[in-house]
Amino acid sequence: MLAFQEVLPTCLLTIIFLVRPILAVPLDIHYATSPPDPVPAKHLLHRGILSERTDTPGGLWGANGVPDRADLDQTSIPDCGLIATLGALVSQDPRWITNLFEFIGDAATTTAVTVKFKRGMTLEPITQTVQKSALDNVRSDAHEGWWVGALEKAFVVNEGGIEGIFPDRVLEMIGGRPAAFKFASDGNMSGVAGTLTKDEYWNLIVQNAPKTPLILHSLTGATLLTGMHAFWIMAGHIDGKRWISLWNPHGENEVHDFDVVWPAIRGVHMFADLSMHP
Numbered sequence: 001m002l003a004f005q006e007v008l009p010t011c012l013l014t015i016i017f018l019v020r021p022i023l024a025v026p027l028d029i030h031y032a033t034s035p036p037d038p039v040p041a042k043h044l045l046h047r048g049i050l051s052e053r054t055d056t057p058g059g060l061w062g063a064n065g066v067p068d069r070a071d072l073d074q075t076s077i078p079d080c081g082l083i084a085t086l087g088a089l090v091s092q093d094p095r096w097i098t099n100l101f102e103f104i105g106d107a108a109t110t111t112a113v114t115v116k117f118k119r120g121m122t123l124e125p126i127t128q129t130v131q132k133s134a135l136d137n138v139r140s141d142a143h144e145g146w147w148v149g150a151l152e153k154a155f156v157v158n159e160g161g162i163e164g165i166f167p168d169r170v171l172e173m174i175g176g177r178p179a180a181f182k183f184a185s186d187g188n189m190s191g192v193a194g195t196l197t198k199d200e201y202w203n204l205i206v207q208n209a210p211k212t213p214l215i216l217h218s219l220t221g222a223t224l225l226t227g228m229h230a231f232w233i234m235a236g237h238i239d240g241k242r243w244i245s246l247w248n249p250h251g252e253n254e255v256h257d258f259d260v261v262w263p264a265i266r267g268v269h270m271f272a273d274l275s276m277h278p
Contacts, residue, residue: 059108059109059110059145060101060103060107060145060147061107061108061145061147062145062147065107067145067147068094069090069247070144071147071148072090072251073249073251074251077162079152079163079164080229080249081164081166081170081215081230082151082165082167082170083249084167084231085170085171085174085213085215085230085232086151087232088214088215088232088247089175089213091232092212092213093278097147097151099116099278100115100151101113101114101116101147101150102116107145110132111132111133112130112131112132113129113130114128114130115127115130115151115154117154117173117174118172118173119158120170120172123177128157128158130154132146132150135149135150155173167269168180168215168269171215171269171270175276177273178271178272179271180194180271181194181217181267182195182196182268184198184266184267186263196267198262201262202236202242202258204270205233205258206237208270208274209234209235209236210235212270212271212275213270214268214270215230215231215232215233215269216232217230217265217267218231218264218266219264219266222261224256224264225256225261225264227264231246231248231254232246232247232249233245233246233268234253236258241259243257243258244256244257244261
């Protein structure tokens with residue numbers, strides 16, 4: 001087992017992308033003017049490996065009684081594709097999450113749940129019963145719910161792991177609808193089906209980010225963005241420049257000059273039908 005210092009902060013999307021290419025309370029907002037530390041220093045103290053996550057007293061939905069982004073933190077596990085997508089879904093409509101769970105009694109005291117989701121690509125219905133007592137991957141803060149750990153457990157059992165899982169697959173498994181990935185055209189992708197020019201990508205954000213999950217996928221070796229990482233695209237706005245607002249699954253909001261970070265973007269994961277709702 002690796003010590004947490006040895007676990008890469010990235011999401012293993014580099015390796016997996018070569019194999020299958022198509023497939024929290026917000027903190028301070030940071031306007032990026034220089035390359036970020038790939039492992040932000042403020043997160044080092046609570047970053048750990050999966051087995052080091054301990055039980056939480058917050059109940060299934062946490063102390064506030066509803067699943068929300070405050071329950072999420074990637075830590076050092078390379079599952080940014082999962083956490084970024086969960087952050088988008090739960091922020092836009094908690095029903096994406098609550099609809100997945102069946103349990104007896106109330107969410108504050110239940111100790112077992114049945115997770116109902118779909119198998120990626122085939123959309124075959126599957127269920128997984130998860131006992132709270134069996135979890136070693138839930139968060140330890142009192143306000144955070146163990147729904148995150150339950151979903152991770154269900155994904156591990158049915159997918160073999162959560163490391164490097166792609167956001168479009170997560171969208172299919174949780175949303176039960178087909179999802180897609182579109183490449184950002186960098187000039188070398190001309191003529192490739194499913195690519196977006198810079199302006200097309202920007203228009204997609206402005207028109208759809210507030211109402212449907214859009215997950216940015218960054219390139220290997222990116223500097224202004226953490227490389228090979230997944231971010232939820234929260235919004236795009238113009239204020240002298242075109243700004244893109246991102247949620248990093250390490251728990252931070254980031255705002256970037258879209259035209260500056262464009263060369264660092266590999267593409268975007270999203271539902272195939274952008275009008276989808278829970």
